[in-house]
Amino acid sequence: MTRRAMSLLPQWSSRVFSVELDGAPSYFSIQGKHRGEEEPRPFREAQIPGRCFSLLVCSSDRVRRAKFYWELKEKLMRDLPPQCDVSPMSSFLPNVKDSLIKGYFLKDHSESSSQSERILRDLMQRDPVLVCSYLRSGDSQLWTQHLWSNGDRETMEMSQGYYVVPSEAPEYHPSTLNIINSDVFYSFDEAYEVMKQCGDIIPEAKPVLELLPSRAESRSKPDFPVIVIEGLDATGKTTLTESLRDTLRAALLRSPPQCLSPSRARFDREPPLIRRAFFALGNYITAEQMGQEGMKTPVIVDRFWHSTAAYAIATAVSGPVCNLPAEGSEVYRWPSDLLQPSLVVLLTLDPEERKRRLRNRNQGETKEEQELDQNQLFRLKVEEAYRRISGPACITVDASPSADQVLQQVLLLIRGKCHL
Structure with missing residues (x-):
């Protein structure tokens, strides 16, 4: 024993x-x-x-x-x-x-x-x-x-x-x-330590470590606003983020960042502890890019820490929505060493309309996205976790109108909140 x-x-x-x-x-x-x-x-x-x-x-x-x-x-x-x-x-x-x-x-x-x-x-x-x-x-x-x-x-x-x-x-x-720094990571050091331990058993871990910033710091916000667009697949994030990039002459970033794409398929097959550490570190790479680009121009980000945390919490907590940690729980707090965006917009869509759009796209889905389609309860938990994350909280926008109408609504939010 x-x-x-x-x-x-x-x-x-x-x-x-x-x-x-x-x-x-x-x-x-x-x-x-x-x-x-x-x-x-x-x-x-x-x-x-x-x-x-x-x-x-x-x-x-x-x-x-x-x-x-x-x-x-x-x-x-x-x-x-x-x-x-x-x-x-x-x-x-x-x-x-x-x-x-x-x-x-x-x-x-x-x-x-x-x-x-x-x-x-x-x-x-x-x-x-x-x-x-x-x-x-x-x-x-x-x-x-x-x-x-x-x-x-x-x-x-x-x-x-x-x-x-x-x-x-x-x-x-x-x-x-056990959710803190296990299913959801709240510091660079905690996620880094897990990835470092993976070095001996997962060959793809070492290249990931080489891509990481030397250290993560809670830094002051860049000169220009950073706007994150969140939402489930097929809610219109790609269309909106590209339109915002063109309208605001902004830099467009995605999380996880492109540099992690060669490793993603491998880490998607790993247990939650390792998979979540991988995505958490992706957020810190994106944060470094946000800080650099945000000194020159506004920054639009397609998904960030909200997605990483919401999916992890909904996966870890079985049963109905009421089993989720209560609103205000520390599991919804923003990591102290991760750059905070100026605004987070959460696109929401009727489930049937979202499924219709997914069918039309005919693209491959992640395992978790497939579960969203098959499991209404999982989708409800993801959406509720999104809403409960604070620092900053999401502002919900209905994505069912036309793409141009959604763009105009989000531009109004940006002008009001970010003074652009």
Whole structure:
């Protein structure tokens, strides 16, 4: 058992466990005595003599932990018997930052769980995982959790097991405990450190590091205004930004910047920690360009930090919009060392009209853009996260009128806010 796993044991009985079912978390906890509580939802429909298991990834190296967790599901789906269901899960201490550990919950419906147990034992002997089995008492609905140690089913300090009981939803969605400088980065140094750690395992990381400014500073705003245009794909950002460039004789920049294009496809396949660090560093490269161009002319930017943060938050937080961090949460604050634009315009569009425009474009979409089309809830979370980001906040503009009407409306905003 790893040192990281060992450190969890003194607080083990205080932890809450979350299993993703139908796109939303379901919670349970453990206790020494059973007081007649009902069977937690993750254990319902488990066949007799079915077994349930959990494994949590506990490596102290956050980059390797993220990579291992990202690749583990594919390994489990390939090696486990087909009668075994696999769901994402996590364990956390309620309201304690950085206490979240990710893993998977297994519900084995096969007649014998020996194949699943062998695979989990092999994992424990080679990899940084903490494994538990869940046993049902006869044909009752009482389940007990048993922590594995030394690669077998002997438990450590828990020989009698803990009863598994339902737990109320915590005040904050568990993923928000680890969101800062993990799903969303708030400083150049934090994102740089992740990319630096990737150097040994991702060849494309080193060229990215070479493109970065020597350091990021919270600098005074350039002489000319910087206007960022945000919005989902097909809301008219490209048309508007090019029209603004021509009308205002401005410089036009995009985030992530063109210099990162050769690496983007690789980092789009990486786990969230690494992918988000890549896009965060792209913002700092764009910020340096904004500062340089803004000394000579107005600057128009096609997407910036709002997009990076909104997509990351919406992806990290499962379930309904109400699970997002509350308005005013620190997760919506602007990074202190990132240049702030003078104005941020968020283009919005009716979902059906946006889909129609996407079909007409017939262009390839990112995985997250495909999810926007297929998952209305994800789209709503992205849009709400956009609206909650502050410093500066977005000003919403309806993108359904003609391109010229949208341009005139945005020009009015720029003249009013930026005095151009």
